[in-house]
Structures are given as structure tokens and as C-alpha cells.
Amino acid sequence: MVCQSLNPEVPNGNQNEVLMKTVEMVIQKIEEELDKLRETKQDPSLTPSVFQQGAFLSDILGLLESAAASHQQNEGNNQQNEIRKYVRIKPNRLGKQNFMGENASFTSIGHTCFAMKEELEEYMDYDVGEICNDDWKLAQKLMVHGCDPLPRRRCFSRSPKLYKQPFPVNESLWKLPDDRNVRWSQYQCKNFACLAGNATRKGFFKGVDCFNLTNHEMPRWIFLIGLDLSVGTGIFAARMREFNVTIVSANINFGAPFNEMIALRGLVPLYLTINQRLPFFDNTLDLIHTTRFLDGWIDLVLLEFILYDWDRVLRPGGLLWIDSFFCLKVDLYDYLQAFKMLRYKKHKWVVVPKLDKDEQEMFFSAVLEKPHRPFR
Structure with a gap:
């Protein structure tokens, strides 16, 4: 009418x-x-x-x-x-x-989502109230390419077919989880033993030793609460947990179920890409630890944005622990200047050559303390 x-x-x-x-x-x-x-x-x-x-x-x-x-x-x-x-x-x-x-x-939705129209429409193609597609890998592709945060959906996420109760915390930290607690369809390995045994070199090579839960070094610092941005299964968080320290492990699933593994160990995974602002309030963390995550591939301007965001969430007196950052020797000065820009107190600052690259690549490690900055 x-x-x-x-x-x-x-x-x-x-x-x-x-x-x-x-x-x-x-x-x-x-x-x-x-x-x-x-x-x-x-x-x-x-x-x-x-x-x-x-x-x-x-x-x-x-x-x-x-x-x-x-x-x-x-x-x-x-x-x-x-x-x-x-x-x-x-x-x-x-x-x-x-x-x-x-x-x-x-x-909120990442602005780049609309530049990936086909992938976004595939991700949002589901029946309301039904089971979502097994498409976490598509979702991660969207996130890594800047479609972050992703839109929420009105479907039920898929679960492992035979989910088993995780081990109690006194066992879970250093014991491989039950294979039935992970959906393996998108991975080359189909169980944790395959990952721990490093049966394949394909996939994200930095994680090849992450699932072997033995012979890892003991921690050198003690804190109350912090964030670990490293490719792995929460080794750092597990060591800190033994000393009653809470560490949130930020990770994405590059070639292996890192987030599931972290959760099954009784630790806290944070599914986060490098493109995203940290979801913590200002001056709340005692520690940010990172190893083999931010390396010489990263754009210098992006690195500055990330470091300023880390500075935002670190409390005065908090520590920034950079472990084994590596880059080309010709780029070393520029990267070191980015870290020096923070004007943190240096507890450790070490630069050594990467021996398997004819000294054309360098390792950098540092433990830096955020200064107290008076309000202006």
C-alpha cells in the first residue's frame, strides 16, 4: 500500500x-x-x-x-x-x-575488511543459529591482512568431536594435551606427538620446538602480571605460572594449534595479530616479553606504533624484555634506534652476530625498564 x-x-x-x-x-x-x-x-x-x-x-x-x-x-x-x-x-x-x-x-570492524570483499562474504556466509563453517583459517587470513577486528557472527563455533576434560593444572603445564581436544583438519600434523617430534619442517618453522615441553630454561625475572608476544605454546607463561605470575600469551595459529595448546595447559591465550591495538588499559602490566616475533621483516614505522602501544600498557617501572630479535646487519642501526626512542633504562643490551649467516644477520636482546614520567 x-x-x-x-x-x-x-x-x-x-x-x-x-x-x-x-x-x-x-x-x-x-x-x-x-x-x-x-x-x-x-x-x-x-x-x-x-x-x-x-x-x-x-x-x-x-x-x-x-x-x-x-x-x-x-x-x-x-x-x-x-x-x-x-x-x-x-x-x-x-x-x-x-x-x-x-x-x-x-x-567495530577493521577498515580493510571491505577491501577483501570476497573473503569477507565467504566468512559471513552461514545460517543464523546453525553451526559455523570450519573456516578459522579464513578468519585468520582476514585478520592478518588487516580485517581486524572481525565482525561477530550469529552461528555456533565448531568444537572437537570428542572433547576430553583438560588435565588439572599441576599436570597440564608440562604434559602434552589430549589429541581429541583440537580440530586438526587445517593442520599438516594430526596430533601433538607429531608436533613435538618435529616430524615435518613445513609450516611455521619457528614453532618446531614449541611442543617439546622438556629442557626449557628457567625464568630470570619475577612479576605479577604480564604479556608474552612470542610464537609458541606458552612456555614463558608456564614458567611464570610456577611462581604465581600471570602471563597472557598472545599468538595466532601459524601452521599449528598454538592457541589450543596454550589453553589446554591451563594458561591464557590471546588471539591477537600484530595489526591490533593491545586490549589492555594504560599502565597496567608489569612485563612485556617477546622472542622471535618482531624481527627484521617488520616495517620501521609499524614497529614504532607497536612500541608506543607497549609503552602505553606498561606501568612505570615495568620491564620490556626483548629476547633474540634478529635482523640484517645493514638494518641493525635503524632497529636499535627504534628501541632507544623509548628512553628506557637499560638492564641488559646485547648485540651479537648470527653465526649461521656469515655474520650478515644480527641478534639483539635487551631488558629495559620504563621510566616514571611525571604528568605535564
Whole structure:
């Protein structure tokens, strides 16, 4: 009836098209107005009516977008609809500001996601309420290429077919987990014994010894809480756990189930790419440890962004432990300058040649203490 009232001379199909274009124009205008309100909401001179206007616009926007999404369900494919539903602004149901002072919820998605249209649509192609596809490797590909954070999905993640209760913590730290607790379909090895025995050199070579839980060195420092950014299975976190120190292990699954292994040892995995801002508040960590993770492949500007982010979450007096960073000899000066830029106190600073590369590559290790910086 609505479409017919627009213009009885226009066929229904064209009327629907005109209606949707009109709705899209209105949505765009409301979004522009909301952007202006967000920019000015810190102004103390604003009256309550301005916030009421924002709440009203958010409510109308939500209704229009919901109507548009419902209309497009019959025309677009399922994955595109799921993406639209995820990224649209969600107005508060009560029509007023929530405890965070916002009139609506704004979901985040990596900007590069829309440059990987085919992969993103494949990732979002699922049946709502059903089991998700076995596509964690596709999800990781999107994350590594900058589609981070990924959109949430409305399907149930796949689990191992025969999941067994993990070992108690007094056993789990130094015992290989049960093979049934991992989905092995995307890995060349199909059990932990294969990984521990280094039966294949293919895949991510830096992890070949990570699953052998014997003969690892004892820790040299003691802390309360920290972050380990290293390729591995949580060896550093396990050693610290024995001394009642909590270490979160940031990792992604390059060729092996690193995150599953960390969790099955009773440790805390953090599924995180190098592209992402650390999800910790400022000045909260005692320690950041990294080994064989940030090496001479990394762009210098990106390294600076990462180091400043590490500085943000380290508390004053916290330690940055760089273990075995390696790079080409010709690049060594530039990389060392990046670390010196932090102006941390040096407890250890060692540079040695990498012997298997005819001294054309160098190792760098350091233990650096974040200084106390007075507020300015």
C-alpha cells in the first residue's frame, strides 16, 4: 500500500527501487547529523534537548535501517545482509543514554575488511543459529591482512568431536594435551606427538620446538602480571605460572594449534595479530616479553606504533624484555634506534652476530625498564 501511494503510474518493482533510494538518502542525512552531534557532545553549554535530539535521531535511524535490511533480505544474499546488520548503528531500546553516555551501540570492524570483499562474504556466509563453517583459517587470513577486528557472527563455533576434560593444572603445564581436544583438519600434523617430534619442517618453522615441553630454561625475572608476544605454546607463561605470575600469551595459529595448546595447559591465550591495538588499559602490566616475533621483516614505522602501544600498557617501572630479535646487519642501526626512542633504562643490551649467516644477520636482546614520567 505504501509503494502504491507513491505513484500509481510506476510499476511496483520501480516503486520499490525509488523507496529504497529515498530511505538510503534519509539514513545518510541522519548519520551526518549524528556525526555532528558526537563532535559537539563534549560542549558543556549544550542543553538536554540536544541529547534528546540525538536519541530521537538514533531511534529513527535504527527503524529505517531495520526496514531497509528486511526489504533487502529478499534481494541480496545472506552474507551481505549479515554484514549490514552487524555494522549498522543499534539504538538503545529504552530510547535514552546508556551508562556509557551513548544513545546507541557502534560495532567495530577493521577498515580493510571491505577491501577483501570476497573473503569477507565467504566468512559471513552461514545460517543464523546453525553451526559455523570450519573456516578459522579464513578468519585468520582476514585478520592478518588487516580485517581486524572481525565482525561477530550469529552461528555456533565448531568444537572437537570428542572433547576430553583438560588435565588439572599441576599436570597440564608440562604434559602434552589430549589429541581429541583440537580440530586438526587445517593442520599438516594430526596430533601433538607429531608436533613435538618435529616430524615435518613445513609450516611455521619457528614453532618446531614449541611442543617439546622438556629442557626449557628457567625464568630470570619475577612479576605479577604480564604479556608474552612470542610464537609458541606458552612456555614463558608456564614458567611464570610456577611462581604465581600471570602471563597472557598472545599468538595466532601459524601452521599449528598454538592457541589450543596454550589453553589446554591451563594458561591464557590471546588471539591477537600484530595489526591490533593491545586490549589492555594504560599502565597496567608489569612485563612485556617477546622472542622471535618482531624481527627484521617488520616495517620501521609499524614497529614504532607497536612500541608506543607497549609503552602505553606498561606501568612505570615495568620491564620490556626483548629476547633474540634478529635482523640484517645493514638494518641493525635503524632497529636499535627504534628501541632507544623509548628512553628506557637499560638492564641488559646485547648485540651479537648470527653465526649461521656469515655474520650478515644480527641478534639483539635487551631488558629495559620504563621510566616514571611525571604528568605535564
